[in-house]
Amino acid sequence: MKRQRNPQDDLTFLYQREYGEPAELALRLSGTLLGSILLYIYTGWLAALLWSGLYLAVHAALYGFLRLRKRVARPRDPVIAGLLVVAGLCAFLWMPVHLAAQEDAALSYAGLGLMATTMVFLSRRADRDLWMIALQIIVIGGLWAKVSWHVAARAHAWPEKGGIALMTFVVFFYTAQAMLLSRKTRLAGEETAARAAQEQKASAIGRLAGGVAHDFNNVLTVIKGNLELADLLEDPKDRAAALDEARAAAERAEAVVQQLLVYARRAPVRRERLDAPRSLDRILRQAAPLLPAGVLLMPQGQPDPHCVQVDEGLLTAALINLIRNAADASVPGDVIRVSTRAVQLDDPRRMADCSLLPPGAYASIRVEDTGHGIPAERIGRVLDPFYTTRPVGKGIGLGLSMVLGFAREAGGGLALDSDxxxxxxTLYLPLAEAAGPQVPQTKNAAPERTAL
Known part of the structure; x- marks a missing residue:
């Protein structure tokens, strides 16, 4: 079955094809501008300046359209963007074609070189839509035929003309074949990646369902057993103790549900503007009594004030989870250091779930222990729901999963490093803007369309 694409994905793809490699883009645009200036100096043609101006104008139109529409795309937008891409190809190639037909050897060589590099670029580009590739092939074929016609007009014998015609066909054929093969390879790769993602999602859902069923079965067993025991006991104190055990088990089940909602990003969220260092001090005071004897919890550094806009309760739960995990890996005499600072990421940064955190301004809240570290064979699984190394009854394995869900909902990420x-x-949370509403906002987060 053919996998359906949405317009937003198509526009994002085109944006990456055109503007995803800044170094190549800068070389392409600046090279065209510089080339037109040199061509004007060499020939005196005003058309040389018109060439770069037209090409840059089409690119500006395409860039503006993609930036405007790629977040909220209409069904016809990919077609408009595709036509702008083809228009940009025509705006660039008409001058190389004109140069290649010149008798001046330098101009002819420059024109043929620009046409050759364009064909290499199109073959590597590998657009998804067949109609776009067909239009590109028609443009390349028509312009190359025009060059061949001018070259053949200077030939003196039919064998020369025949050789030129044959070479034109060969160039056209192999260029078209390369472009179509690149497209086929790209689509096959995307289909393979989509199937792998679906299989991973199905596997994750299976593990999650198994974990939920196992944990709730244990909780229900405790509740049912204590309720039955309460019916049999005559001593009021014993009956009250059994009911307290059943109530505690029900509260554990409620905690599991809440953590699942946070991980799935379906929990009601009340965001408010928080000063990160002050919130961290308050959370550390709450977490200190939870630590084993002999393990020291120490704030690190004197950060400048910086704000985040998150749910205070979820931030507290996330940091206490990280601190408790650090405490579990520590022994008396170890130190847990917690710090926060404002950072500016200039490049995407890989997170623990293999996602890439976009560049931007973030609060970096780090929890660092001096324990034994996470074994290499386990660090890839610690984010899995219900994965835990704690004894039965001491943890359900949703702590880091909940922290990850909170970070995703806030627009940040979670990084792990262990040795x-x-x-x-390290919890990354986007910094709140200096100016903006400070009134708490309530939001029901939509589920993320990624594998758990």
């Missing part, structure tokens, strides 16, 4: 010196968990 023999300890583990460092």
């Amino acid at each position: 023999a010196r300890g583990t460092r968990a």
